[in-house]
Amino acid sequence: MAEKSWMYAVLEGVQQEMQQDPKMSWIFELTPPVASNPGMPVINLETEFGRKRVVNTGIDENWMASCVLGAALAGSKAATYIPYQGALIPFEVIQNVAGKLRHMTGGKATPGCVWVIEMTGQTPGFAGQHSCYEEDSYYAHIPGVRTVIPSTPYDAKGMMISALRSSDPVVYLYPAGLRTLQGEVPDEAYEVPLDKAAVRQEGNDLTIVSSGAGMPGVLEAAEKLTADGMSVEVIDLRVLKEMDTETLVNSVGKTKRLLTVDQSYYTLCPGAEVIARVAENVEGVKFKRIAFPDAPPPASPEMFTWMRPNAGHIIEAAKKMV
Amino acid sequence: MAEKSWMYAVLEGVQQEMQQDPKMSWIFELTPPVASNPGMPVINLETEFGRKRVVNTGIDENWMASCVLGAALAGSKAATYIPYQGALIPFEVIQNVAGKLRHMTGGKATPGCVWVIEMTGQTPGFAGQHSCYEEDSYYAHIPGVRTVIPSTPYDAKGMMISALRSSDPVVYLYPAGLRTLQGEVPDEAYEVPLDKAAVRQEGNDLTIVSSGAGMPGVLEAAEKLTADGMSVEVIDLRVLKEMDTETLVNSVGKTKRLLTVDQSYYTLCPGAEVIARVAENVEGVKFKRIAFPDAPPPASPEMFTWMRPNAGHIIEAAKKMV
Amino acid sequence: MKYEETNKATSTEVDAPSSESRRGFLKLAAISGAAVSVTKRGALANGEIGFWAKDLPDDKLIDMYRTILKIRWHERTQADKMLADPSYRGYNHFYAGQEAVATGVCAALRNDGPFEQIDLVYSSHRPSGHAIAKGVDIPTMVAEMDFRSTGMNGGYAAEMHISDPSVGFIGADGMIGPAPVIASGSAFAFRARESDQVAVVFAGDGNYAAPHFHSTLNNAKLLDLPLIYVCENNLYHQYAHYSYSCPHKDISDAAAAYGIPANVVDGQDVVQVYNAAKTAVDRARAGGGPTFIEAKTYRYYNHWGAPGAKEGELGAFGYDPLAITSFRPEREVRAWMQRDPVDISRKILIDWGILDEARAAEIETEVKQEIASAFEWAMQQPLCNPEDALKHVFAEGTVPARQFG
Amino acid sequence: MKYEETNKATSTEVDAPSSESRRGFLKLAAISGAAVSVTKRGALANGEIGFWAKDLPDDKLIDMYRTILKIRWHERTQADKMLADPSYRGYNHFYAGQEAVATGVCAALRNDGPFEQIDLVYSSHRPSGHAIAKGVDIPTMVAEMDFRSTGMNGGYAAEMHISDPSVGFIGADGMIGPAPVIASGSAFAFRARESDQVAVVFAGDGNYAAPHFHSTLNNAKLLDLPLIYVCENNLYHQYAHYSYSCPHKDISDAAAAYGIPANVVDGQDVVQVYNAAKTAVDRARAGGGPTFIEAKTYRYYNHWGAPGAKEGELGAFGYDPLAITSFRPEREVRAWMQRDPVDISRKILIDWGILDEARAAEIETEVKQEIASAFEWAMQQPLCNPEDALKHVFAEGTVPARQFG
Numbered sequence A, B: 001m002a003e004k005s006w007m008y009a010v011l012e013g014v015q016q017e018m019q020q021d022p023k024m025s026w027i028f029e030l031t032p033p034v035a036s037n038p039g040m041p042v043i044n045l046e047t048e049f050g051r052k053r054v055v056n057t058g059i060d061e062n063w064m065a066s067c068v069l070g071a072a073l074a075g076s077k078a079a080t081y082i083p084y085q086g087a088l089i090p091f092e093v094i095q096n097v098a099g100k101l102r103h104m105t106g107g108k109a110t111p112g113c114v115w116v117i118e119m120t121g122q123t124p125g126f127a128g129q130h131s132c133y134e135e136d137s138y139y140a141h142i143p144g145v146r147t148v149i150p151s152t153p154y155d156a157k158g159m160m161i162s163a164l165r166s167s168d169p170v171v172y173l174y175p176a177g178l179r180t181l182q183g184e185v186p187d188e189a190y191e192v193p194l195d196k197a198a199v200r201q202e203g204n205d206l207t208i209v210s211s212g213a214g215m216p217g218v219l220e221a222a223e224k225l226t227a228d229g230m231s232v233e234v235i236d237l238r239v240l241k242e243m244d245t246e247t248l249v250n251s252v253g254k255t256k257r258l259l260t261v262d263q264s265y266y267t268l269c270p271g272a273e274v275i276a277r278v279a280e281n282v283e284g285v286k287f288k289r290i291a292f293p294d295a296p297p298p299a300s301p302e303m304f305t306w307m308r309p310n311a312g313h314i315i316e317a318a319k320k321m322v
Numbered sequence C, D: 001m002k003y004e005e006t007n008k009a010t011s012t013e014v015d016a017p018s019s020e021s022r023r024g025f026l027k028l029a030a031i032s033g034a035a036v037s038v039t040k041r042g043a044l045a046n047g048e049i050g051f052w053a054k055d056l057p058d059d060k061l062i063d064m065y066r067t068i069l070k071i072r073w074h075e076r077t078q079a080d081k082m083l084a085d086p087s088y089r090g091y092n093h094f095y096a097g098q099e100a101v102a103t104g105v106c107a108a109l110r111n112d113g114p115f116e117q118i119d120l121v122y123s124s125h126r127p128s129g130h131a132i133a134k135g136v137d138i139p140t141m142v143a144e145m146d147f148r149s150t151g152m153n154g155g156y157a158a159e160m161h162i163s164d165p166s167v168g169f170i171g172a173d174g175m176i177g178p179a180p181v182i183a184s185g186s187a188f189a190f191r192a193r194e195s196d197q198v199a200v201v202f203a204g205d206g207n208y209a210a211p212h213f214h215s216t217l218n219n220a221k222l223l224d225l226p227l228i229y230v231c232e233n234n235l236y237h238q239y240a241h242y243s244y245s246c247p248h249k250d251i252s253d254a255a256a257a258y259g260i261p262a263n264v265v266d267g268q269d270v271v272q273v274y275n276a277a278k279t280a281v282d283r284a285r286a287g288g289g290p291t292f293i294e295a296k297t298y299r300y301y302n303h304w305g306a307p308g309a310k311e312g313e314l315g316a317f318g319y320d321p322l323a324i325t326s327f328r329p330e331r332e333v334r335a336w337m338q339r340d341p342v343d344i345s346r347k348i349l350i351d352w353g354i355l356d357e358a359r360a361a362e363i364e365t366e367v368k369q370e371i372a373s374a375f376e377w378a379m380q381q382p383l384c385n386p387e388d389a390l391k392h393v394f395a396e397g398t399v400p401a402r403q404f405g
């Protein structure tokens, strides 16, 4: 156990699986699978496993995503890292082929592979294709694909290992903004389940639900709200598909107030699904939703920073609800 | 005014716009833009406008979709018909380029074009890529693109004309199952707004909200429920982006009961957004959601027919709510 | 474009003699209707002429003939059922006319053994010929096409998505575009794990225009993948001639541009297809990378189902429902039917002294009977259980019903 | 791969003399460092050698030199600001080293007039050189890159998405892949409306591997679109040599396979680029369809921003933060800097007797001053108003704020 960065934790998980499974491969295009961490050995998958298993390709994200699917169908585990500008380029093959394969063949296909889909850093100064607030919802509407979005280095490693061991295809959303987050991460391989939300803090007055890049702001807000005497329950979805309804319903059944927070465009953000599930199952709830507006992120830091949901927004909204 | 099929009505709208605008073009791949209707002249865009403006291309939906966007940026209106197997192939260019263009250029780009995206007939006997329940949500999460889904021949023509005249890019979802639907359709050109839901029936006990291919089942159910004495309000969304919150909130503010019906996978179906918007704005509402399960449609008619939301399901659910 | 033209244009480099007067150099009969084989590119080393069929034992050659007949009679039986039996719900994208392509290619592959050793085939939306050639169980395939719960894929797949990995038939694909790229992924895995397996993808002329075409060939070349791309150029995609979407006369020219060995073969002659496939398989197993084979061929039915067909007759004529931009002329259909893959394969076997007419006819009767029994069995199979629709979304468990609210 | 090698491989067909000893046949000075022009394919009719620069008036040639200098000094000024001024927030994908490509191409285009008549340029993620060459207003572009509300795009765009349709600069594109396809759509519109406009797309060597490459060229050829694809092969995409993603030595070979006229030109020599572009534009305007121009060139800075650069010095050296698979060698950078587009264009003008050293230096001083003023003006511009973020999503109105709950 040591303090590790998210980035290192993820690659450590991949490395351990590749050591176990000599058939496994990794495909990348820009970002060589290299990570370092103070006091730990540098991980470099390319030099460790060679260029037949760890492959640097051209700018063709659809090929990368299709390739790991084809590897799965041939009985080899493979994973690929799709950088954010390419986050939706492989969408069709994941949505229309991979997600349907097992079902449409009556269970005969074996499409288990992993697509690491980077979500932009969501920092000021970029725009358009370089700062996106959307991948989560697109991927979460697909049946037959498990879509996960860890928010801590611990989960990032454990869910990567579970994803690589799963016989289902997994979209592993990778919020680039969390890449340098630090946390205690076991050295050995371990799994974090691909179908459970995590209750990050217990409370009775209000349930706040978020995921991925939304979590740091939520945790910051929850700390301040708690200090101000509010009893806040914080749920980190972690899994968008299949969403863990039970944890949500249990929590809001208790608090009767639900605030969702997403770093995703408002319309059809994950929070919409959270609210709808709770609304169908719990009566007499007060709802509020915080999300990125239905507008692309502009480059100007002044405009961007004003738009991006933050701890301040969450605190104010929570105070209005309780 | 005459009784026309949906298919004829749409093509009549396109024809009228092409007659007005000699720069406009139409791109297709399999389905020649031809339609006939009893007592009306056959419409054949290819022979009427020639092969420079009406183009039969190879199986490359991303090119088709990108091409009409490029035409728009060059100052020409263009539209393309994407058949359902290709419904998500142009997703990336619509989501990541077209939807962001105007905003990211500070208003300088002029991306107004129309993508007609066919949604599968949703009939038994097909499967996988030939029977999809999903396009609506994917497209509706995109900012900067108007996503509409008409459900009557009248709206189909009027919204096509509005789409072609709009300076915004429009995803015009075309539920193939409605293609042969008949209705009264004016002969002249007219517009139906791209931002308003339609109240198809007024009532006080329950609001049912649906769209596109969901509407026939909803109307059938509403008729029976009304005959059984229930006062049902039926809303046809028509527009998924920007969704008409006001009409929804006004209706449920009155009925306090909301049932959503979608021919779309449950998780993040349009109904999730409808429920979330109402939940944020109206207190003390009872909610229920009917949708296609989060599973690809299987080929077997026995399995498929059981899964597909229908009038019977709607009636039962409504009766449980009121 | 007529076949003759194509042939002329492509016979520039190697003028191999026709299959029918080749094997064992036993006979030199000149048989009318014989085609000229064309191996467009790829030099043959050390006097090796690439006529691999010379080494095939009789039973293997007879198997190829039998496979062609199975595909043909499966289709004719099904077409007749579609035309005559209103209670029959199955359908197909018929492959009749193209049988020699699937048969010749699959005859060069490893089709049995453990999954980690057999070659894999990716098919298209026109899969039943590829499936039979790769060795799937015909009765369960027939049951699948009629949505039976004991069908090859439990009634989930129907025609366009059939799959049986146990014989290396990865399966049909409803899409134009993705299959070749995914197939290259299987080839990638073989190379990464140092297996000598080969991945084959069958794709129509329509696939050329898909952007995936570039991805597939570019990456196959860059990474030397053991991939064989079999382009079945039957001249039309849906109802458009391939010249609407491709500037090349031979699609193989496009592949050759990547530096990939690319051949044009007569897709009506199973021996020529086999020869080309064997060369490609040997190259791929030896680490020599991908091969592109363009088989010039033709389908006798229309794009989908049996419109224009008559019960008891082969082929479909004169169906043009939609004021199609360019519809294939009936004379073209009839011209191609003169060079029928069943006839050609039969003549070759007789010419090579492997069968006589009587035995050939007997085999055809056996096959017809086998197919008839397959349909009989299949039509008695149980229908699906509705709730099973919620299975197989993920490897384990079921998903919840949502249609009831 | 060194430039010399490339050059050798591609000079097979036409051995045009170098620009510097050409125009007006006035002088025949042999200048060291001069490159040999290469026009790979496309026969020249009736003795026409395609050396169009011979017809250019002096002021047009001087303008080209001035444009190259503007691009260069815009970048050097910005790089220095990035290195020296911590309050400066702008960034860039620098184009230094490639200036002759954008300049030579845009000099052959119609850049002013009504929008319905000018030629359109689609750029890449490396847009500032293309933008300046097409004629955008430099001060507002500089303001845009620092997120000012009076910037060319109101602060929404920043570097990677700048656009000014009023001069036909459709704009930058953050993506690898889509721009060429969209550009072909503009060309499609020109043809459909019978306009003689031309669409040009600049795309790097990295774009070759994108599946869109196939779509663009295939459809441009099939429909004879007035599209000019300028492939700026600067040998690297991000930090990978182009041989990682392309099996061709000359990417133009890939385009030629479609039957599209395809040339390789020396991208460091503005006159040679101009000559090739003029040929392509004339062909496109006359309805002759697309042209592919591969300009062999090099960027002096790293992929993005100024890492490895030093204030006051040109180029960046020895920055390898990520254990990159293959990193460009410093000697390669220095070798390419020997054939600097600024030097070459200056030498040509002097050699042709259009300028002398003194006037050339004067022009450079003027340009530097112009750029300095642009930065000065831009840095005084107002920042953006946060709420404006909700504008311009659609043509009319604003979208609601959602971040407050």
Ligand SMILES: Cc1ncc(C[n+]2csc(CCOP(=O)(O)OP(=O)(O)O)c2C)c(N)n1
Pocket (backbone or CB within 6 Å): B030, B059, B061, B083, B085, B086, B089, C125, C126, C174, C175, C176, C177, C203, C204, C205, C206, C207, C234, C236, C237, C238, C303
């Ligand atoms: C992406 C996509 N677009 C459209 C279709 C509809 N479609 C099915 S088959 C077909 C024609 C294919 O032609 P070809 O590849 O030549 O194969 P053939 O039918 O001739 O065997 C088309 C367009 C599809 N399946 N996928």
Ligand SMILES: Cc1ncc(C[n+]2csc(CCOP(=O)(O)OP(=O)(O)O)c2C)c(N)n1
Pocket (backbone or CB within 6 Å): A030, A059, A061, A083, A085, A086, A089, D125, D126, D174, D175, D176, D177, D203, D204, D205, D206, D207, D234, D236, D237, D238, D303
């Ligand atoms: C679809 C997509 N994938 C990845 C990226 C990230 N990316 C930005 S620039 C670039 C390299 C482009 O190289 P090249 O086309 O040679 O242009 P150059 O940078 O050399 O000018 C990459 C991979 C992107 N913008 N879009």
Ligand SMILES: [Mg+2]
Pocket (backbone or CB within 6 Å): C204, C205, C206, C232, C233, C234, C235, C236, C237, C238
């Ligand atoms: Mg075909």
Ligand SMILES: [Mg+2]
Pocket (backbone or CB within 6 Å): D204, D205, D206, D232, D233, D234, D235, D236, D237, D238
């Ligand atoms: Mg480059």
